[in-house]
Amino acid sequence: MKNIIKYIFFVIIVVSYNSNSFGAENSAKLLNPGWSFKGFTGTFDRASLQRGYQVYTEVCAACHSMKYLSYRNLSEPGGPEFSEEQVKIIASQFEVIDGPNSDGDMYTRAARLSDNFVGPYANEQAARALNGGAYPPDMSVLVKARKGGADYIYSVLLGYGETPSGVTLDDGVYYNTYISGNKIKMANPLTEGLVQYSDGTSATEEQMAKDVVTFLAWAAEPHLEARHKIGFRAILYLIVITILVYFSMKKIWSRIETEV
Amino acid sequence: MSDNSYTPDSKIGKWFNDRLPLLTLSKHLQDYPTPKNLNYWWTFGGILTFCLITQIVTGLILAMHYVAHADMAFESVEHIMRNVNYGWLIRYVHANGASMFFLAVYIHIFRSLYYGSYKSPREIIWILGMIIYLLMMMAAFMGYVLPWGQMSFWGATVITNLFSAIPLFGESITTWLWGGYAVGNPTLTRFFSLHYLIPFLILGLVVLHIWALHVPGNNNPIGIDLKKPSKDTVPFHPYIVIKDLFALLIFLIIFAFFVFYSPNILGHADNYIEADPMVTPAHIVPEWYLLPFYAILRAVPDKLLGVIAMFAALFVLIILPWLDTSKVRSAIFRPLYKQFYWFLVADVLILGYMGAMPAEGWYLLVARVATAYYFIHFLIILPVLGQKEKTLDVPQSITEPVLGGSANQSLAKEQKK
Numbered sequence: 001m002k003n004i005i006k007y008i009f010f011v012i013i014v015v016s017y018n019s020n021s022f023g024a025e026n027s028a029k030l031l032n033p034g035w036s037f038k039g040f041t042g043t044f045d046r047a048s049l050q051r052g053y054q055v056y057t058e059v060c061a062a063c064h065s066m067k068y069l070s071y072r073n074l075s076e077p078g079g080p081e082f083s084e085e086q087v088k089i090i091a092s093q094f095e096v097i098d099g100p101n102s103d104g105d106m107y108t109r110a111a112r113l114s115d116n117f118v119g120p121y122a123n124e125q126a127a128r129a130l131n132g133g134a135y136p137p138d139m140s141v142l143v144k145a146r147k148g149g150a151d152y153i154y155s156v157l158l159g160y161g162e163t164p165s166g167v168t169l170d171d172g173v174y175y176n177t178y179i180s181g182n183k184i185k186m187a188n189p190l191t192e193g194l195v196q197y198s199d200g201t202s203a204t205e206e207q208m209a210k211d212v213v214t215f216l217a218w219a220a221e222p223h224l225e226a227r228h229k230i231g232f233r234a235i236l237y238l239i240v241i242t243i244l245v246y247f248s249m250k251k252i253w254s255r256i257e258t259e260v
Numbered sequence: 261m262s263d264n265s266y267t268p269d270s271k272i273g274k275w276f277n278d279r280l281p282l283l284t285l286s287k288h289l290q291d292y293p294t295p296k297n298l299n300y301w302w303t304f305g306g307i308l309t310f311c312l313i314t315q316i317v318t319g320l321i322l323a324m325h326y327v328a329h330a331d332m333a334f335e336s337v338e339h340i341m342r343n344v345n346y347g348w349l350i351r352y353v354h355a356n357g358a359s360m361f362f363l364a365v366y367i368h369i370f371r372s373l374y375y376g377s378y379k380s381p382r383e384i385i386w387i388l389g390m391i392i393y394l395l396m397m398m399a400a401f402m403g404y405v406l407p408w409g410q411m412s413f414w415g416a417t418v419i420t421n422l423f424s425a426i427p428l429f430g431e432s433i434t435t436w437l438w439g440g441y442a443v444g445n446p447t448l449t450r451f452f453s454l455h456y457l458i459p460f461l462i463l464g465l466v467v468l469h470i471w472a473l474h475v476p477g478n479n480n481p482i483g484i485d486l487k488k489p490s491k492d493t494v495p496f497h498p499y500i501v502i503k504d505l506f507a508l509l510i511f512l513i514i515f516a517f518f519v520f521y522s523p524n525i526l527g528h529a530d531n532y533i534e535a536d537p538m539v540t541p542a543h544i545v546p547e548w549y550l551l552p553f554y555a556i557l558r559a560v561p562d563k564l565l566g567v568i569a570m571f572a573a574l575f576v577l578i579i580l581p582w583l584d585t586s587k588v589r590s591a592i593f594r595p596l597y598k599q600f601y602w603f604l605v606a607d608v609l610i611l612g613y614m615g616a617m618p619a620e621g622w623y624l625l626v627a628r629v630a631t632a633y634y635f636i637h638f639l640i641i642l643p644v645l646g647q648k649e650k651t652l653d654v655p656q657s658i659t660e661p662v663l664g665g666s667a668n669q670s671l672a673k674e675q676k677k
Contacts, residue, residue, distance in 0.1 A: 137533075146529055226348075227348065228521075230349070
């Protein structure tokens with residue numbers, strides 16, 4: 001058993017060593033509002049996901065696509081869980097190009113559940129042309145694509161402030177405490193009361209940031225709830241069977257030890 | 261193999277076994293006499309076999325959904341993560357499985373180093389193991405390229421560019437490797453093809469590795485030759501099977517924590533950004549298990565010499581059975597070697613850490629010292645130590661120290677010579 005403890009200890013060293021090895025480039029400590037989806041049994045806050053979708057679609061979607069998500073995902077278990085009727089209405093507000101039809105022509109139609117989220121720009125070049133050369137990244141996996149994950153995105157959203165003296169910024173560049181290099185081409189996207197939450201939650205900057213980041217965290221990891229649930233059971237099962245095997249092993253080996 | 265005389269009980273069994281002696285093989289594997297004092301560091305062979313099978317099975321399923329094309333690879337991985345039933349589970353098991361595989365293989369290798377398992381008569385087992393390790397690194401590297409994220413693309417660029425250091429033919433070789441003038445779609449498709457091939461080569465080598473093991477039998481913590489079968493050995497089944505299973509389950513619990521609770525901690529966030537040849541990431545870092553070699557590569561100021569040093573770091577491992585001149589296997593009886601062993605462990609960990617850090621200033625200096633020490637350990641310390649070291653008395657059998665009987669010292673000394 002001693003060896004096993006040593007071995008577990010070794011694993012912990014390897015892991016901490018690895019996470020250290022990509023140490024922070026930006027020294028500012030990230031903000032953490034306390035996420036419901038962390039921990040062994042963490043789940044998404046359904047209401048927060050729905051509000052987060054509202055913030056995304058009313059604010060972020062003006063510049064940021066989410067091309068790997070489909071409208072149907074919005075009604076799937078473990079997500080915002082809008083009703084299918086609600087999602088059909090949401091989807092129908094977007095137009096997609098389909099075709100060719102039997103006459104060989106392309107045509108536009110209302111989006112359906114099976115369609116991917118419609119993006120704001122036709123292509124990357126169009127996006128850059130309208131954003132001073134910057135390309136607003138696709139947000140489907142953004143939370144996983146940034147070191148610091150949800151905390152990082154949340155911090156950047158709330159990291160706008162006074163430009164410190166001695167820092168000169170070009171036109172269309174903004175100061176942000178948390179982004180690497182402290183310079184960002186996205187203007188502060190959130191101002192108090194920017195969206196009207198239908199559930200009466202007051203739309204403070206912190207609330208909107210928390211909601212939209214929750215939504216983005218789900219978008220990046222849509223099966224997180226299933227993962228936590230299965231993981232909890234799998235590990236419990238493994239622990240139980242390990243104990244059983246341990247005693248079987250002791251019993252089998254007792255034959256040898258008495259012989260010696 | 262001593263159990264050729266085995267005949268199955270049933271008639272049909274006998275008929276079959278006379279034509280293809282699978283039952284004899286199975287009997288051999290069950291009865292295989294194994295030292296009874298093996299500790300848990302010896303369970304990693306079984307764990308590694310499990311890792312290989314897991315990688316092959318999950319990889320097989322992933323390949324059914326993955327699209328090896330520069331324009332579609334990233335999207336197809338997201339498709340697996342989102343739309344394929346339990347695709348997220350299969351992919352996370354495969355991705356973390358690679359890390360767990362390397363964790364286990366490093367423990368397996370360092371166990372061998374501590375207990376002198378590479379020494380005569382087990383040199384071929386060791387060399388086969390090193391070839392497996394080399395193939396594992398190739399498979400892991402190519403596998404990391406397949407999601408076609410930023411780290412995939414730039415990692416592939418950095419590593420394939422190493423070959424351009426070769427004089428005269430360097431440029432042509434890299435172009436040939438890429439299938440073009442830069443890392444691109446042809447590179448991705450051939451990496452996928454090779455990534456699919458290599459595990460089966462490894463599987464074949466694993467069979468040889470185990471075959472070669474079953475000729476002299478396992479080494480053991482006190483590193484002595486055993487009479488087999490004897491009081492010092494136990495049949496593989498059920499004694500070793502149940503012990504390996506217990507260790508495997510502990511390993512699986514840790515594996516499961518990674519897969520279910522921090523599936524991306526061992527990866528790099530940049531790999532969730534689709535590959536973009538126009539944007540270079542701030543730090544290009546390989547996966548953790550390649551970092552010590554990466555540190556050696558960058559520690560040498562000259563590109564060609566750096567590449568040579570990196571491959572030499574592997575080569576000294578292959579010729580290790582002839583570098584270590586000591587006749588005593590286990591570090592338990594080699595007080596000096598035991599210390600140098602831990603220095604080497606520390607050295608490799610330091611190299612790994614430096615591999616993740618930018619190659620500049622203080623980091624670079626430490627990486628250089630650690631690189632030098634790595635080679636000094638294998639090329640100078642080990643050969644000299646074998647001649648100079650005063651080893652402790654080695655017991656005659658496993659039961660002897662257990663019984664507390666006085667060791668027959670004169671015989672033990674004779675054995676040492």
